[in-house]
Amino acid sequence: MTTVKDIAKLANVSVATVSRVLNHTGRVGAETRARVEQIMDEVNFVPNQVARSLYQKKSNLIGVIIPDLENPFYGQIATSIEDELANNGYQVMLSVNTHDDINKYNQSITNFIQNNVNGIISSNFVLRTNLEIPLVLFDAEGTNNSPLRLSSNSRQGGKLAAKALIDGGAKNIVIQHGPLDLANSHARLDGALEVLEHSQCQYHLFEVTDFNYQTAIDQAPKLFDQYHDFDGIIAGNDIHAAALMAVARQRKLSIPKDFQIVGYDNSFISEITNPPLTSVSQSPSTIGKQAALLLLAALAGKTTAKEIINPVKLIKRSTTY
Amino acid sequence: MTTVKDIAKLANVSVATVSRVLNHTGRVGAETRARVEQIMDEVNFVPNQVARSLYQKKSNLIGVIIPDLENPFYGQIATSIEDELANNGYQVMLSVNTHDDINKYNQSITNFIQNNVNGIISSNFVLRTNLEIPLVLFDAEGTNNSPLRLSSNSRQGGKLAAKALIDGGAKNIVIQHGPLDLANSHARLDGALEVLEHSQCQYHLFEVTDFNYQTAIDQAPKLFDQYHDFDGIIAGNDIHAAALMAVARQRKLSIPKDFQIVGYDNSFISEITNPPLTSVSQSPSTIGKQAALLLLAALAGKTTAKEIINPVKLIKRSTTY
Structure with a gap:
C-alpha cells in the first residue's frame, strides 16, 4: 500500500x-x-x-446498537440510520442483539470507544461510564439516560390501542405488555389502563419477556391457556400479534369475531397477517433518520441536549371493528 | 484519556x-x-x-455487507455473523442495503479498506479491485467471485418448489423469479424448469426486480393482472409470497383452493401468514455462522479456498396440498 x-x-x-x-x-x-x-x-x-x-482524532466511525435485528421494525431503523450517516461520510460499526441485557450494551460501548468511534446511537439503556462523545438514544421515553434522546409517545400509543378495542365493542381485554422496567412498556401500559379504568371493561395483564419472534411463539399459547373469555387483546408488538393470530387459527378462533386484536409498530408484518392487523404506528424510518440527524448536529457542535418525542397514530385494518 | x-x-x-x-x-x-x-x-x-x-496491523474489525436489512432472512444472517465474530473478539463494521447495486458493494469495500478491516463477509457481488485480505461471499452459487464462498443448493430448491405444486395437482404454474444475472435466481429457475418440462404442466415466467417488501407489494397485483388461470405460484421468496397472499385475499381468492403457493427461505414470515406458507428452507443462522467460521479459518491461515454448498429442504405447511 x-x-x-x-x-x-x-x-x-x-x-x-x-x-x-x-x-x-x-x-x-x-x-x-x-x-x-x-x-x-x-x-x-x-x-x-x-x-x-x-x-x-476523527475516525468517521459511528457505533450503532440495535437490540434485535430479526425484528423488521429495528431493521428499518438500522437501515435509515446507516443511509443518513453514509450520506454524511460516516461509517457504521454495528452491535446487535443486546435485547435487554445491560451488560451487553455496556460491553458494546467499551468496544466502540476502543475503536475511536466519534459518536454512538443506541436503543435505550443505562450507561455505566462517562462518555466524552455524543450518545443518541432512541426508545428512550421518560428516561434521563442521555441528554440526546428520541422516543415515541408510548402513553398515547397505549391509549389508542385500548380505545380501538373498546370502540369495537370489546368488554374483556388482555393487555400483553413488556417488562415494566422498560420505560416505554410502562408508559404504554399506563396509557391503556387510563382508558380502561374509565370504561366498563374488564381487563387482565399478561407480561412478555421481550419482543422477538422466538419469545412470541413460545408465549402466545400460554396467553390462551391462562385466559378464556377475553374478546380483545392489546398485543406487545406486531410480531406478538402475528404469533397470537397463528395460535388462534390453530384453536379455530376467528378474528375479529371471537376476539379483536391490536398490534404495535405498524411494521410490514401488520400488512401480511390475515386478516390485516390494526396497529399503532411509530415510523421506524423517521426514528432512524432523526437519530442520525441529531447525532450529526451534536458532532457539529450545534446541540448538546435535545429530546424529540414522535407522535403515534392508529392504523385501522381488519382485526378490529 | x-x-x-x-x-x-x-x-x-x-x-x-x-x-x-x-x-x-x-x-x-x-x-x-x-x-x-x-x-x-x-x-x-x-x-x-x-x-x-x-x-x-490487526484492527479486529470485520466488514460485513448485508443487501437488505428489512428482510428478516438477512437479519438472521447478520445476527449470527455478529454473534460468532464477537465470540472470537472481532467487531463488525456494517454496510447495508446494497441490494443489487454493484457500485454500492465496491464503495463499501473501499470504505472497509480505509478502515483497516481484517476481513470481509458479503452477499455475492463482482469485486472490482484486488483485495489483500480474505473475502467470504454468501449467496454465491455457481460463481467464482471469491475462492471463499457459501451457497445453498438453489437448483435443488427450484426443483423442490415445482415438485410440491405438481404433487398437489397444479396444472398451470406461474414462476416468480429474480433477475437472471443473479446466479442463485438463475439456478432456482433452471431447477424449476427441469421439473416442469418433464411434467404435463403449463408454466409462465414473471420476473421481479428484487426481494424486498416494497417491491413485493408493488409487483404482486401485476402478476394477478397478467395471469388469470393459474393454479400454482412459485414465489420469489417468503416476502413475495406473503404479498401475493395479501392480494389474493383482496381479490377473494382462497388458498390453496384457488391456487397453491410455495415460498422461499423459510423465514418466520412463513409461519405467520394465513394459511401458513409451504416454503423451501435455507437456514439463515447456519449460513451466517458458516460464513463467520470460514473467515476466521482464513484469518488464522488455515484455508485460502473453500466452497460450502448447503442443502435445502421443503417445509410443507398449508398453502399446498
Whole structure:
C-alpha cells in the first residue's frame, strides 16, 4: 500500500507537507499542492482512514446498537440510520442483539470507544461510564439516560390501542405488555389502563419477556391457556400479534369475531397477517433518520441536549371493528 | 484519556516496554511487567484499539455487507455473523442495503479498506479491485467471485418448489423469479424448469426486480393482472409470497383452493401468514455462522479456498396440498 511517506518521497516534499495537502490545513504553495495532488492521482493513493483518525482524532466511525435485528421494525431503523450517516461520510460499526441485557450494551460501548468511534446511537439503556462523545438514544421515553434522546409517545400509543378495542365493542381485554422496567412498556401500559379504568371493561395483564419472534411463539399459547373469555387483546408488538393470530387459527378462533386484536409498530408484518392487523404506528424510518440527524448536529457542535418525542397514530385494518 | 506514554511515565519505563507488556512480545522482567500492569489497573487503562491496529496491523474489525436489512432472512444472517465474530473478539463494521447495486458493494469495500478491516463477509457481488485480505461471499452459487464462498443448493430448491405444486395437482404454474444475472435466481429457475418440462404442466415466467417488501407489494397485483388461470405460484421468496397472499385475499381468492403457493427461505414470515406458507428452507443462522467460521479459518491461515454448498429442504405447511 502506498503511504504518505511514499508520496512525500515521490513529490520531494516533507511528510508534513503531504499531510497539509491532505487535510487542507496550514500553508502549502499552489505549485507544491498541485504536484502532490498529481502524484497522489498517479499512484491512486487512498488515505488510510486509521492513520487519519489518529492524526485528526476523527475516525468517521459511528457505533450503532440495535437490540434485535430479526425484528423488521429495528431493521428499518438500522437501515435509515446507516443511509443518513453514509450520506454524511460516516461509517457504521454495528452491535446487535443486546435485547435487554445491560451488560451487553455496556460491553458494546467499551468496544466502540476502543475503536475511536466519534459518536454512538443506541436503543435505550443505562450507561455505566462517562462518555466524552455524543450518545443518541432512541426508545428512550421518560428516561434521563442521555441528554440526546428520541422516543415515541408510548402513553398515547397505549391509549389508542385500548380505545380501538373498546370502540369495537370489546368488554374483556388482555393487555400483553413488556417488562415494566422498560420505560416505554410502562408508559404504554399506563396509557391503556387510563382508558380502561374509565370504561366498563374488564381487563387482565399478561407480561412478555421481550419482543422477538422466538419469545412470541413460545408465549402466545400460554396467553390462551391462562385466559378464556377475553374478546380483545392489546398485543406487545406486531410480531406478538402475528404469533397470537397463528395460535388462534390453530384453536379455530376467528378474528375479529371471537376476539379483536391490536398490534404495535405498524411494521410490514401488520400488512401480511390475515386478516390485516390494526396497529399503532411509530415510523421506524423517521426514528432512524432523526437519530442520525441529531447525532450529526451534536458532532457539529450545534446541540448538546435535545429530546424529540414522535407522535403515534392508529392504523385501522381488519382485526378490529 | 490515558495513553501508553502516560503509563510509561508513571511506571518509569520506556514506551517500548509498555508496548511489550501490552502485546506480550519481547523480553520484560517479571517485576517490571507486574509494576506496569498494576499501574494500568490503577488508572483503568483501556488500550486504544486504533493505536494497536497501527502497531499490530490487526484492527479486529470485520466488514460485513448485508443487501437488505428489512428482510428478516438477512437479519438472521447478520445476527449470527455478529454473534460468532464477537465470540472470537472481532467487531463488525456494517454496510447495508446494497441490494443489487454493484457500485454500492465496491464503495463499501473501499470504505472497509480505509478502515483497516481484517476481513470481509458479503452477499455475492463482482469485486472490482484486488483485495489483500480474505473475502467470504454468501449467496454465491455457481460463481467464482471469491475462492471463499457459501451457497445453498438453489437448483435443488427450484426443483423442490415445482415438485410440491405438481404433487398437489397444479396444472398451470406461474414462476416468480429474480433477475437472471443473479446466479442463485438463475439456478432456482433452471431447477424449476427441469421439473416442469418433464411434467404435463403449463408454466409462465414473471420476473421481479428484487426481494424486498416494497417491491413485493408493488409487483404482486401485476402478476394477478397478467395471469388469470393459474393454479400454482412459485414465489420469489417468503416476502413475495406473503404479498401475493395479501392480494389474493383482496381479490377473494382462497388458498390453496384457488391456487397453491410455495415460498422461499423459510423465514418466520412463513409461519405467520394465513394459511401458513409451504416454503423451501435455507437456514439463515447456519449460513451466517458458516460464513463467520470460514473467515476466521482464513484469518488464522488455515484455508485460502473453500466452497460450502448447503442443502435445502421443503417445509410443507398449508398453502399446498
